[in-house]
Amino acid sequence: MANTHPHILKGQSISKNFGGLQALLNVDFEVEDGMIFAIIGPNGAGKTTLFNLISGFDRDYSGEFIFEDLSLSQFPPHDITLRGIARTFQNVRLFKNLSALENVEVGCHGWAAPIYTRAIFGLKSSRREEHTIKAHALEVLDFVGLADKKETDVESLSLGEQKLLEIARALAAKPKLLLLDEPGAGLNDREMNNLEEIIFKNKKNGITQIIVEHNMKFIMSISDEIMVLNFGTKIADGSPEIIANNESVIEVYLGKEQDFVRTE
């Protein structure tokens, strides 16, 4: 298969300083198109910070992200989403005043940006557009298995369902690159299996995924490549096998070696 962008995202010497605290220091990485790329590391290693920089949440950093052939450094979050990067949040940040379906419909905003004149004057065209948005949102809700919860208030969904809804909302944007920030935190075994299935289906659909996660078993079984961060610096990267046998990684996770045993 011809691939114009063997690397969909590159980070080049990314550094971020929070008033004296070095959250990230000269981090370089490359994410290949279509892969599942995991970022692991202890708390405070800079994983979520890295997500915030990629998604344009925080534009005060040095270094450069190259998405496809484009530098992302100058773009505000909505522009980055329009270019094909969607994300979820570590602490669920759904729109609580909207229903589950409406949350996913908001996710469609990137490719179906509304226009006032059309909403006011274009009865037919705006109705058609609403119809397209709704159909797509329903499809995505069904994809993550929440079709029967479409009218539900997001606050009455379980944490697991809220996490899935966040993924659905991000997928609705039709992203090329999906950033998942601890998608498995707080999920039970059954939900975890469902999540794994969704991630594999995304991969099959050609979506590149970067995943921050603490659950080692999960990460080791799904990732194509893993990057390990510790105190803002990259200490290792490579395939799960390489990471599992990396001395400095084992040192960071001292006493947790058994977690790296791959269970298949």
Place this chain on the structure above:
Amino acid sequence: MAAIFLFPLVFPESYWITVFIYVGIYGLIVVGYDLLLGYCGQISLGHNALFAIGAYATAIATTWFGWSPIFGIIGGICITCLIAFVVGIPTLKLRGYYLAIATMGFAFIVEALIRTQYLGGSSGISGIPHFSVLAYTFDSDRSYYYLVWSIVFLAAIVCLRIGETALGRSMKAVHTDEEAAGCMGINVAKTKIQVFVFSAALAAIAGSLYAHYGTVISPNSFNIMLSVKLLLMLFLGGAGSIYGGLIGALILFALPEFLEHMERLELVLEGLVFMLILIFLPKGLVGGLNQMLNLK
């Protein structure tokens, strides 16, 4: 709705027609204000100034320059939108009470300007012509009533349509979480400025309808209390429902008329009603009613 259109036929020459014209004029501002505050969560205490600019623009255009009222109104809408755009860019970056205070500052500036001698001072501008289109002049109360309420319903329908589409959802998203909204591809700054300018346009239309109805305007009609009353109307009726604001406007303007003979009690009662509603019906009368209907 039918009741509102039949009203002048049932009660011709009624004093209530005048009351209802004012209800419609203020209702028109509230409808746009609901999109700004109820949907998008951006509070403005500067809408009295936008209302004033709309009124003064058409008053000046028609009395000083002899424009016909329809062009005065269009000119008023344009200039109000332009000013709202310029004021909105820096202020809408602020959130919560900071935004409220900044917009209030804008309102004070406008109020000070319209109190200057150049704009008629405290006696304002008089001799504003009645509204007319082509050969027809809306000089009777009944004709003006229909004019105002037609515009109000048109505006309410447009706002409901905006609220139901992706625009409304993006406003609600900005309301709850600006950063997350940005990550959904929503241009947060643009969303806020658009809805601010849109609500300013409705305030300007209301202002010019006000000027052409009373034919006299003075700064006292446009002070900060008006913005406070807008808030009252909106939360009384129910924010985020569009027509809730109209019901709020109706209550806030009709209630004092019922209580005519106890004028001193007016503010006390208004305040009391407001407090009770916020405590017991935080979603306003419309929200409370919906809740009760759903329970059954």
